[in-house]
Amino acid sequence: MADAVVSLTIDGTSVAVQPGATVLDAVNQLGLPLPQLCKDPDRPALGACRTCLVKVEGMRGFPASCHLPARDGMIVSTNDPELVRIRRGVLDLTCGMATPAFDRPGFGQLSDACARLGFFQRRHMPWRHVPVDDTKSFFILDRDACILCGRCTVACDDVQQIGAIALLGRSNSTKVGVFGDDSLASSVCTSCGQCVAACPTGAIRPKEAPSPFMREVETTCPYCGVGCGIRLRVRADGRLALMADDVPTNRSSLGMLCVKGRFGTGFVHAADRIIHPMVRRDGRWHQVSWDEALDTAADGLARHRGRFGALASAKATNEEGYIVQKFVRAVMGTNNIDHCARLCHSPSVVAMLRSLGSGATSNSYDDYEEAGCLMVVGSDPSSNHPVIAVRLRRAVSRGARLIVINPKRIELCDQADLWLRQRPGTDVTLFNAMARVIVDEGLANLEFVRHRTEGLEAWRESLEPYTLQFAEQVTGVPQEQIAQAARWYARPAFAGSCLMWGMGITQHTNGTANVHALVNLSLVAGQMGFPGSGISPLRGQNNVQGCCDAGCLPAHLPGYQGYSPETLNAFEAVWGIRPPDNAGMALTDMIEACLDGSIRAMYMVGENPLLTEPDLHHATRALSNLDCLVVQELFLHETAELAHVFLPTAAFAEKEGTFTNSERRVQRVRKALDPPGEARPDWWITSELARRIADKLGLPGAGFHYTHSAEIFDEMARLVPFLGGISHERLDREGGIQWPCPTSDHPGTRFLFAESFPIGKAKFVPVAQTAEAAELPDHDYPFLLNTGRILYHWHGGTLTRRVQGLLELAPRLEVAINPEDARRLGIEEGTPIRLISRRGELIGFAQPTDAVRPGEIFIPFVKLAESGANILTNSAFDPFAKIPEYKVCAIRIERVGA
Ligand SMILES: Nc1nc2c(c(=O)[nH]1)N[C@H]1C(S)=C(S)[C@@H](COP(=O)(O)OP(=O)(O)OC[C@H]3O[C@@H](n4cnc5c(=O)[nH]c(N)nc54)[C@H](O)[C@@H]3O)O[C@H]1N2
Numbered sequence: 001m002a003d004a005v006v007s008l009t010i011d012g013t014s015v016a017v018q019p020g021a022t023v024l025d026a027v028n029q030l031g032l033p034l035p036q037l038c039k040d041p042d043r044p045a046l047g048a049c050r051t052c053l054v055k056v057e058g059m060r061g062f063p064a065s066c067h068l069p070a071r072d073g074m075i076v077s078t079n080d081p082e083l084v085r086i087r088r089g090v091l092d093l094t095c096g097m098a099t100p101a102f103d104r105p106g107f108g109q110l111s112d113a114c115a116r117l118g119f120f121q122r123r124h125m126p127w128r129h130v131p132v133d134d135t136k137s138f139f140i141l142d143r144d145a146c147i148l149c150g151r152c153t154v155a156c157d158d159v160q161q162i163g164a165i166a167l168l169g170r171s172n173s174t175k176v177g178v179f180g181d182d183s184l185a186s187s188v189c190t191s192c193g194q195c196v197a198a199c200p201t202g203a204i205r206p207k208e209a210p211s212p213f214m215r216e217v218e219t220t221c222p223y224c225g226v227g228c229g230i231r232l233r234v235r236a237d238g239r240l241a242l243m244a245d246d247v248p249t250n251r252s253s254l255g256m257l258c259v260k261g262r263f264g265t266g267f268v269h270a271a272d273r274i275i276h277p278m279v280r281r282d283g284r285w286h287q288v289s290w291d292e293a294l295d296t297a298a299d300g301l302a303r304h305r306g307r308f309g310a311l312a313s314a315k316a317t318n319e320e321g322y323i324v325q326k327f328v329r330a331v332m333g334t335n336n337i338d339h340c341a342r343l344c345h346s347p348s349v350v351a352m353l354r355s356l357g358s359g360a361t362s363n364s365y366d367d368y369e370e371a372g373c374l375m376v377v378g379s380d381p382s383s384n385h386p387v388i389a390v391r392l393r394r395a396v397s398r399g400a401r402l403i404v405i406n407p408k409r410i411e412l413c414d415q416a417d418l419w420l421r422q423r424p425g426t427d428v429t430l431f432n433a434m435a436r437v438i439v440d441e442g443l444a445n446l447e448f449v450r451h452r453t454e455g456l457e458a459w460r461e462s463l464e465p466y467t468l469q470f471a472e473q474v475t476g477v478p479q480e481q482i483a484q485a486a487r488w489y490a491r492p493a494f495a496g497s498c499l500m501w502g503m504g505i506t507q508h509t510n511g512t513a514n515v516h517a518l519v520n521l522s523l524v525a526g527q528m529g530f531p532g533s534g535i536s537p538l539r540g541q542n543n544v545q546g547c548c549d550a551g552c553l554p555a556h557l558p559g560y561q562g563y564s565p566e567t568l569n570a571f572e573a574v575w576g577i578r579p580p581d582n583a584g585m586a587l588t589d590m591i592e593a594c595l596d597g598s599i600r601a602m603y604m605v606g607e608n609p610l611l612t613e614p615d616l617h618h619a620t621r622a623l624s625n626l627d628c629l630v631v632q633e634l635f636l637h638e639t640a641e642l643a644h645v646f647l648p649t650a651a652f653a654e655k656e657g658t659f660t661n662s663e664r665r666v667q668r669v670r671k672a673l674d675p676p677g678e679a680r681p682d683w684w685i686t687s688e689l690a691r692r693i694a695d696k697l698g699l700p701g702a703g704f705h706y707t708h709s710a711e712i713f714d715e716m717a718r719l720v721p722f723l724g725g726i727s728h729e730r731l732d733r734e735g736g737i738q739w740p741c742p743t744s745d746h747p748g749t750r751f752l753f754a755e756s757f758p759i760g761k762a763k764f765v766p767v768a769q770t771a772e773a774a775e776l777p778d779h780d781y782p783f784l785l786n787t788g789r790i791l792y793h794w795h796g797g798t799l800t801r802r803v804q805g806l807l808e809l810a811p812r813l814e815v816a817i818n819p820e821d822a823r824r825l826g827i828e829e830g831t832p833i834r835l836i837s838r839r840g841e842l843i844g845f846a847q848p849t850d851a852v853r854p855g856e857i858f859i860p861f862v863k864l865a866e867s868g869a870n871i872l873t874n875s876a877f878d879p880f881a882k883i884p885e886y887k888v889c890a891i892r893i894e895r896v897g898a
């Protein structure tokens with residue numbers, strides 16, 4: 001409020017507000033109880049409900065304060081007797097249309113306002129009873145309590161750009177409803193709950209009443225890399241309320257959430273959460289003390305120092321990732337440290353580090369909204385980055401062109417100007433051909449290419465074979481579409497072009513080549529380094545960006561620093577121990593090393609490879625071979641069942657720290673609850689383990705004596721230049737900050753590469769189309785299997801299967817199959833079918849849809865039956881990034897019982 005210049009008096013109290021504020025803003029700043037039924041705090045005023053009326057000296061009548069600009073020297077009253085009489089009349093009429101949900105404590109501004117004015121008696125309206133729509137799992141629509149203020153429809157339409165609900169009918173018969181007056185469940189509603197948060201009466205309200213809550217804690221969503229701000233509410237009984245609220249001031253999410261962030265945090269209270277340390281002896285789990293568990297783990301791991309590997313967790317905080325890698329390097333003497341980024345964006349990191357010197361998203365979500373062209377490749381944001389999808393929809397409604405490149409029809413195709421539907425595994429050809437169009441048609445940004453890049457000539461020669469004709473043959477995409485996409489991308493209608501990609505690019509045996517092809521394209525078009533442009537490998541887990549930054553990678557120390565003598569010196573100076581100087585094993589290599597015995601002990605923090613690794617029979621054989629497996633987790637999941645020691649950890653809502661999201665924004669994670677039972681934060685557990693092993697082996701201690709995660713952040717910020725200016729204290733004061741932020745007075749960085757690249761000039765790297773995939777359909781296994789995700793589940797489902805409402809929204813494994821194939825095989829909607837690959841089989845339920853082409857099948861890899869998709873997939877991997885080919889393998893299909 002530093003430069004507030006407008007001051008006014010309300011009910012005798014003076015208040016200062018920013019220019020542009022309304023009188024209602026000033027009233028709210030003073031915390032006065034003025035009803036404002038149709039005003040969503042995050043939205044412009046609708047001025048529909050006429051309840052926020054005020055009296056202003058020298059002004060006639062009683063204006064609605066939500067529409068009234070605050071002016072210097074105004075004298076305002078909210079409780080003038082005549083005014084109160086009129087407001088009562090308005091509320092009386094309003095109540096005449098609705099039965100406020102009085103019985104929902106903590107809910108309903110209308111009921112609060114009525115209670116203040118003594119309207120309790122109007123509880124039931126015998127003349128009006130509309131059945132409640134309870135077809136969605138988390139909330140209901142109870143039209144008896146609706147005052148037709150329209151806030152929910154604005155939330156659905158204008159904010160989330162979904163348009164599931166509208167005000168239907170006219171005058172007397174107007175009501176909130178869905179298209180065709182059907183149930184909510186039949187609509188396109190995604191259960192994001194923006195309407196629930198907006199409704200002032202409780203007409204749309206959560207099924208589970210929030211009950212009086214004791215406090216609210218602002219933190220960061222634990223699910224995806226968008227990194228939305230959420231407000232957790234802690235109820236009187238010490239549990240989280242079912243519904244979390246959004247944080248309007250969060251600069252990444254701008255007050256939006258999806259279903260998982262809003263309603264999906266209940267897994268922390270799951271009945272089967274493990275809250276005591278355990279040791280497995282004679283095939284049975286025994287609950288033991290922390291001392292015994294830690295000593296047993298320390299013994300087992302110390303015994304195999306040198307034949308040891310660790311996985312960190314992209315679900316845990318930056319501080320916890322940093323501590324795990326420090327333990328592995330300083331105490332276990334190895335760089336065998338990795339995490340799920342290997343299975344995810346490792347090709348992006350490998351290719352971008354080589355070409356540009358930075359593996360991170362170059363731009364910000366704000367750039368997506370400013371861009372003139374958006375190209376979304378091998379990524380399904382509506383289900384996997386839902387709040388980014390909102391921003392893309394908003395950009396389209398402002399006139400940006402949207403190009404979707406995906407073999408599967410995804411929701412965004414409905415908004416797209418152009419959808420290229422290539423054959424899986426042919427992306428190199430597609431992007432090389434687009435690049436050739438840009439070069440041949442003179443669309444290249446020569447200025448950028450000349451000053452900022454090198455290697456153009458050799459690369460240009462390598463494009464020779466990729467004519468449009470050749471590309472059409474290989475990819476199946478019509479030539480004209482390839483050329484059109486290239487032209488739009490290189491020359492957007494306004495501002496710049498944003499290129500974003502996901503697992504459809506990376507999870508292939510040619511994943512690194514795919515990313516190079518994309519980066520080359522953006523270089524030749526010069527589409528980075530200015531507002532509305534840039535390249536984004538959309539990050540998956542809530543903290544996978546942070547886990548990479550913190551050094552949980554085998555080839556890099558924290559901050560992507562290599563093992564040069566100078567860097568090792570710097571780490572030795574802080575740690576007191578020199579990290580080893582040779583690159584360690586990647587996750588996928590470690591799995592193989594378990595089989596050949598070169599790894600005998602593993603420490604696994606917050607990952608579940610026995611659902612998420614490819615070819616699960618193979619992975620199970622590997623991990624069963626270990627002499628010591630220590631798992632640090634919330635749940636006794638598939639991998640933990642094989643462990644020797646289980647260390648129960650605190651979940652995101654039970655600890656302090658930071659996550660870093662997909663736009664490089666470091667954000668605070670705050671403690672709302674005490675960890676249950678004996679669970680402890682990951683950083684505490686790893687530090688204890690480190691100290692015990694160092695003692696046991698007589699190694700120097702390396703300083704694992706932390707009392708708060710802020711101290712760990714400070715140590716990391718000392719060693720990682722791009723985090724140097726960030727601290728918990730600063731984040732608490734200013735909100736999230738985007739790295740690079742080298743000094744404490746640096747504001748953070750919205751986009752990278754404005755002037756230069758970390759390696760000086762960016763490199764064009766020629767890449768050629770290789771085999772489309774390691775295993776393609778053949779006579780025996782005629783279908784191509786594509787695996788991925790759905791909105792309502794998280795990976796194998798370890799978290800989301802424990803949230804009842806999410807499970808209700810997606811209770812069984814649906815197998816997307818083209819209707820033509822279904823007809824030929826005599827399969828109908830819901831028919832149980834068996835999917836069989838060379839490695840395993842599982843049963844799902846057919847869902848005929850033209851989202852997939854004939855010959856292609858799509859399933860999410862969540863385990864909703866006896867197994868998950870990875871029982872089928874192939875462990876063949878990309879030679880550079882070591883990422884498995886999750887997106888392509890061959891299967892055959894049988895009707896169950898046939
Ligand atoms: N609801 C939900 N959200 C999530 C997750 C979750 O489990 N559930 N997981 C998070 C994580 S860790 C990640 S990494 C992200 C992943 O987010 P996305 O990258 O969007 O994930 P996927 O659904 O695996 O795959 C994306 C798309 O790749 C397409 N594809 C398949 N083969 C090809 C190909 O050869 N070429 C091209 N161009 N496309 C192809 C598929 O059709 C699919 O639509 O999501 C994050 N968000």
Ligand SMILES: Nc1nc2c(c(=O)[nH]1)N[C@H]1C(S)=C(S)[C@@H](COP(=O)(O)OP(=O)(O)OC[C@H]3O[C@@H](n4cnc5c(=O)[nH]c(N)nc54)[C@H](O)[C@@H]3O)O[C@H]1N2
Pocket residue numbers: 313315316317340341343344345503507540541605606607608609611612613614632633634635637649650651652682787788789794795796797798799861869870873886
């Ligand atoms: N077929 C197929 N397989 C895939 C993919 C695909 O597209 N297709 N995608 C791959 C990708 S991109 C990814 S990222 C991987 C994901 O693979 P994983 O990382 O193995 O999957 P998650 O289920 O997210 O595992 C996270 C675990 O962390 C635990 N956890 C949550 N919070 C905390 C915490 O604070 N501390 C600790 N210690 N643990 C915590 C959860 O209980 C959960 O078990 O899957 C990969 N597997």
Ligand code: SF4
Pocket residue numbers: 145146147148149150151152153176198199200201202203204
């Ligand atoms: S359901 Fe709630 S938000 Fe929607 S129109 Fe009715 S009262 Fe307003």
Ligand code: SF4
Pocket residue numbers: 221222223224225226227228253256257258259260261262385386387388
């Ligand atoms: S978009 Fe991602 S970060 Fe945002 S609420 Fe949904 S799961 Fe959480």
Ligand SMILES: [Mo]
Pocket residue numbers: 340343344345540541
């Ligand atoms: Mo991922």
